[in-house]
Amino acid sequence: MGPQQDGRSSTANGGTAARRKEAAAKQVVRYRECQRNHAASVGGHAVDGCREFMASSADGTAVALTCAACGCHRSFHRREVATATETAADCRDRASTTSG
Numbered sequence: 001m002g003p004q005q006d007g008r009s010s011t012a013n014g015g016t017a018a019r020r021k022e023a024a025a026k027q028v029v030r031y032r033e034c035q036r037n038h039a040a041s042v043g044g045h046a047v048d049g050c051r052e053f054m055a056s057s058a059d060g061t062a063v064a065l066t067c068a069a070c071g072c073h074r075s076f077h078r079r080e081v082a083t084a085t086e087t088a089a090d091c092r093d094r095a096s097t098t099s100g
């Protein structure tokens with residue numbers, strides 16, 4: 001029989017389990033209508049009519065921030081943030097009444 005050595009000392013006291021609640025919602029950023037005023041220099045207001053930003057090249061390159069359609073910088077386009085969790089079922093038809 002040997003002497004019992006009590007060298008096991010566990011000081012694991014205090015169970016503060018701080019769990020971070022991370023949202024799994026993925027945000028998708030889209031750039032819609034171009035809002036660049038081409039007639040700002042003459043005091044007017046005229047946009048090029050670009051409906052949606054299209055990257056000129058792959059993401060990561062320098063020209064990726066330039067719209068392939070109108071040639072404006074991406075910052076001129078209206079920024080729209082949508083969560084991917086929601087299904088994009090918002091395709092409503094607006095009855096446009098043309099006058100003139």
Ligand SMILES: [Zn+2]
Nearest residue numbers: 034048070072
């Ligand atoms: Zn533009």
